[in-house]
Amino acid sequence: MSTVDLTKLTAAEKAQLVNELLAEQKQEEGRRKEAYEALRADFMYRIKDAVHRYLEEGRQFKKWLRDEAESFFYILKEYGKLKRDEQMGYTLQDDDFKFQVKGGRVKGFDERADIAEKRLVEFLTAYVKNSEKGEKDPIYKLAMMMIQRNEEGDLDYKSISRLYELEADFNSSEYSEIMQLFRESNVVERTVINFYFEEKNNYNVWHKIEPSFNRM
Numbered sequence: 001m002s003t004v005d006l007t008k009l010t011a012a013e014k015a016q017l018v019n020e021l022l023a024e025q026k027q028e029e030g031r032r033k034e035a036y037e038a039l040r041a042d043f044m045y046r047i048k049d050a051v052h053r054y055l056e057e058g059r060q061f062k063k064w065l066r067d068e069a070e071s072f073f074y075i076l077k078e079y080g081k082l083k084r085d086e087q088m089g090y091t092l093q094d095d096d097f098k099f100q101v102k103g104g105r106v107k108g109f110d111e112r113a114d115i116a117e118k119r120l121v122e123f124l125t126a127y128v129k130n131s132e133k134g135e136k137d138p139i140y141k142l143a144m145m146m147i148q149r150n151e152e153g154d155l156d157y158k159s160i161s162r163l164y165e166l167e168a169d170f171n172s173s174e175y176s177e178i179m180q181l182f183r184e185s186n187v188v189e190r191t192v193i194n195f196y197f198e199e200k201n202n203y204n205v206w207h208k209i210e211p212s213f214n215r216m
Contacts, residue, residue: 058211065195069101088191098198098206106192107157112185117147117155119178120163127170139169157186 006014076082076090088103124143131137143166146159164179197209210216 054213066193069193069195073101088193096200100196100198101193102196103191103193105189107186108188108190109155109157109160109182109185110188112181113155113160116178116181116185119174119181120147123172123174123178139166142166160186 009017072092073090082090089101091101092099120143124140128135128137128140131140133140135141143163146163147155148159149155160182163182167176167179197211198206199209201207
């Protein structure tokens with residue numbers, strides 16, 4: 001690489017050289033930025049694609065497991081291996097693997113709960129504006145936490161029940177009307193089926209196998 005004797009350059013030539021060096025540096029920075037953004041986009045695409053494939057496989061496995069578990073339930077019922085007619089779950093086990101099906105009926109809400117939830121959020125928004133503590137108000141924080149939905153998008157019966165206990169704290173006819181709407185919407189009963197897996201380790205001790213991604 002040739003060197004330039006700056007002492008022999010005029011002021012104009014020095015200025016031109018500086019401009020050329022800055023332009024070259026800017027081009028190099030642009031190329032590095034483009035390369036980074038291309039690598040970032042490719043990485044994000046591969047993550048997104050892998051996650052969607054993982055989720056789809058999980059959904060397919062869950063559907064397959066529900067169908068198979070339900071079919072075997074009727075085999076158990078026919079064979080007389082269920083302790084009572086209303087039994088909804090069962091456990092299967094061999095030397096080193098255990099599979100449990102646990103079923104239960106839980107209380108849920110109909111479409112009126114959606115209206116009650118919307119009214120409650122509006123009520124809490126107005127309430128927090130008049131609160132000295134703002135969004136740090138513990139009553140506000142508790143109420144907002146109680147209407148958070150689960151992974152299936154459903155309201156939790158126990159959480160909504162705790163909202164009823166706050167009527168005296170809010171001391172508001174609007175809040176009481178919203179709670180009454182929640183109570184009236186609590187007419188749905190559905191069946192929830194959960195699956196659990198256990199396996200013996202090298203020390204002959206049972207431990208849970210949890211398909212949750214972050215527990216693997």
